[in-house]
Amino acid sequence: MVEAKKLGIDVKPPKDKCDDVKCPFHGELKVRGRTIKGFIVSRDIHTSATLETEKMNYVKKYERHLKKRMKLRVHNPHCINAQVGDEVKAMECRPLSKTKHFVIVEKCRHDIFVEQKIKEIEEEKKAKKGNNDNKNNQEDKKE
Numbered sequence: 457m458v459e460a461k462k463l464g465i466d467v468k469p470p471k472d473k474c475d476d477v478k479c480p481f482h483g484e485l486k487v488r489g490r491t492i493k494g495f496i497v498s499r500d501i502h503t504s505a506t507l508e509t510e511k512m513n514y515v516k517k518y519e520r521h522l523k524k525r526m527k528l529r530v531h532n533p534h535c536i537n538a539q540v541g542d543e544v545k546a547m548e549c550r551p552l553s554k555t556k557h558f559v560i561v562e563k564c565r566h567d568i569f570v571e572q573k574i575k576e577i578e579e580e581k582k583a584k585k586g587n588n589d590n591k592n593n594q595e596d597k598k599e
């Protein structure tokens with residue numbers, strides 16, 4: 457049995473095992489650099505996910521804080537298997553692909569409200585797209 461490696465940071469190792477080479481616990485991937493906490497907004501079939509974080513940015517000119525949102529592509533190992541709506545911790549690593557250079561190291565909690573919100577937003581987007589297509593079709597017919 458392959459035991460989870462210690463990463464040297466304050467995270468709980470996952471209970472499941474995996475044989476992913478790009479897994480920080482069971483593979484050969486080393487983590488370093490920034491740690492980011494955020495929610496999973498979308499998840500691919502394979503080991504990729506999109507994470508969204510919020511941070512407060514101080515604007516000197518107006519002496520006020522500005523909320524900034526950032527989207528990140530992260531690696532989602534099989535042993536962690538984060539779902540949409542999960543709050544996760546991701547840590548920087550070597551570039552895994554063109555857009556991925558972060559890997560999920562811990563699943564903190566699952567937020568049902570966030571999951572619902574994300575689904576609602578996606579449905580709205582789909583509805584808008586559908587309306588636009590209909591409009592375009594109608595215009596085409598008129599011509």
Ligand SMILES: [Zn+2]
Pocket residue numbers: 472473474475476479480481482483533534535536
């Ligand atoms: Zn693993």
